[in-house]
Amino acid sequence: MAEAKVLSGAGLRGQVAGQTALSTVGQAGAGLTYRGYDVRDLAAGAEFEEVAYLLLYGELPSKAELADYKRKLKGLRDLPQALKEVLERIPRDAHPMDVMRTGCSVLGTLEPELTFDAQREKTDRLLALFPAVMCYWYRFTHHGVRIDCTSDEDTLGGHFLHLLHGKKPSELHVKVMNVSLILYAEHEFNASTFTARVCASTLSDLYSCVTAAIGSLRGPLHGFANEAAMELIERFQSPQEATAELLRMLERKDKIMGFGHAIYKESDPRNEVIKGWSKQLADQVGDTVLYPVSEAIDKTMWEQKRLFPNADFYHASAYHFMGIPTKLFTPIFVCSRLTGWAAHVFEQRANNRIIRPSAEYVGVEQRQFVPIEQR
Numbered sequence: 566m567a568e569a570k571v572l573s574g575a576g577l578r579g580q581v582a583g584q585t586a587l588s589t590v591g592q593a594g595a596g597l598t599y600r601g602y603d604v605r606d607l608a609a610g611a612e613f614e615e616v617a618y619l620l621l622y623g624e625l626p627s628k629a630e631l632a633d634y635k636r637k638l639k640g641l642r643d644l645p646q647a648l649k650e651v652l653e654r655i656p657r658d659a660h661p662m663d664v665m666r667t668g669c670s671v672l673g674t675l676e677p678e679l680t681f682d683a684q685r686e687k688t689d690r691l692l693a694l695f696p697a698v699m700c701y702w703y704r705f706t707h708h709g710v711r712i713d714c715t716s717d718e719d720t721l722g723g724h725f726l727h728l729l730h731g732k733k734p735s736e737l738h739v740k741v742m743n744v745s746l747i748l749y750a751e752h753e754f755n756a757s758t759f760t761a762r763v764c765a766s767t768l769s770d771l772y773s774c775v776t777a778a779i780g781s782l783r784g785p786l787h788g789f790a791n792e793a794a795m796e797l798i799e800r801f802q803s804p805q806e807a808t809a810e811l812l813r814m815l816e817r818k819d820k821i822m823g824f825g826h827a828i829y830k831e832s833d834p835r836n837e838v839i840k841g842w843s844k845q846l847a848d849q850v851g852d853t854v855l856y857p858v859s860e861a862i863d864k865t866m867w868e869q870k871r872l873f874p875n876a877d878f879y880h881a882s883a884y885h886f887m888g889i890p891t892k893l894f895t896p897i898f899v900c901s902r903l904t905g906w907a908a909h910v911f912e913q914r915a916n917n918r919i920i921r922p923s924a925e926y927v928g929v930e931q932r933q934f935v936p937i938e939q940r
């Protein structure tokens with residue numbers, strides 16, 4: 566069971582910074598719930614679009630509502646020409662998270678949120694079009710092609726894989742993308758969501774909130790850890806080599822990306838789900854290195870530090886087995902977490918007071934100003 570830590574100290578740990586009806590993290594009974602539903606049940610039985618609807622519209626959709634919602638999202642997938650032109654000018658070696666941040670910001674100039682009544686429409690548009698922002702830029706700058714940003718794929722995960730690889734994805738890959746997007750969708754007051762809420766509390770627009778949140782997610786202590794985990798596991802040829810180097814890294818007090826959590830104490834409930842899918846994918850591709858190496862690191866971290874894999878660690882191998890380039894791992898997180906960010910923005914707006922904490926001053930005492938000629 567994913568229990569929460571006893572919280573204290575820096576980083577606002579343990580301080581209730583507001584209320585939410587969207588999710589619980591680390592409470593007894595289930596490690597993670599979205600509007601009361603255990604994330605493991607959602608990952609096992611729902612489609613990502615159902616979960617997006619749950620977060621953004623308040624309840625799980627009926628069959629008819631889901632079909633309508635998916636049809637609507639499908640119709641919103643294409644990028645405006647002006648955005649394509651901007652994406653073409655972003656360098657090949659730019660970080661894809663910077664591409665996502667820029668793409669979101671540019672869309673805010675092309676299709677601005679003029680009133681808060683438009684917040685759901687604007688979120689649906691971002692949700693539908695984010696996979697194309699990433700893939701249009703990636704395919705143009707890496708393969709020299711201007712891709713069609715629409716596809717007949719039924720799901721957002723399938724659509725992303727189709728745009729990336731230029732062909733229909735396998736059922737297994739669509740299934741895993743669906744699970745992954747569900748697992749990453751929402752997580753209470755994590756750093757990027759809190760960033761979005763702070764921005765929303767000034768009554769700023771949705772695009773500014775999402776752009777700011779992308780900036781927070783980009784850091785290696787948060788969303789970028791899935792890419793950092795991939796860089797770690799692909800360094801090793803065998804579990805023995807991984808264990809030996811891990812021991813040296815821990816000796817040096819290196820941070821091991823994809824392990825530990827600010828709130829969970831014993832496990833991250835998302836890990837068991839994505840780990841299971843990573844194993845299935847490993848078997849399917851006949852992997853005999855990456856998955857065993859991941860397990861060896863997992864075992865060593867638990868034995869040496871009592872640290873467990875968080876949602877990011879086995880996402881690395883799972884994405885890799887689906888042929889996704891490492892630099893696109895964190896942008897996929899953006900495509901999913903947009904739902905949580907936006908739902909928090911709506912919640913903040915519905916009961917707003919500007920978020921403005923106080924600081925403990927630790928600087929010099931008040932002193933006399935000295936004019937520059939006398940310094």
Ligand SMILES: CC(=O)SCCNC(=O)CCNC(=O)[C@H](O)C(C)(C)COP(=O)(O)OP(=O)(O)OC[C@H]1O[C@@H](n2cnc3c(N)ncnc32)[C@H](O)[C@@H]1OP(=O)(O)O
Pocket residue numbers: 785786787788790819820821822823824825826827828870872875876877
């Ligand atoms: C989807 C997500 O965003 S999940 C998080 C993704 N981030 C990562 O995977 C980055 C690696 N992990 C970390 O840096 C941290 O565990 C965080 C940022 C997630 C949480 O940070 P904190 O709440 O400050 O961690 P916590 O208080 O549990 O740290 C306790 C001790 O364990 C150590 N520790 C925590 N995580 C790790 C790790 N991954 N590797 C090595 N040591 C670690 C800390 O350095 C600390 O040691 P100290 O007391 O000697 O300073």
Ligand SMILES: O=C([O-])CC(=O)C(=O)O
Pocket residue numbers: 749751752754755756787827828875876
């Ligand atoms: O909650 C956190 O601090 C980080 C995290 O796991 C997430 O945002 O999914």
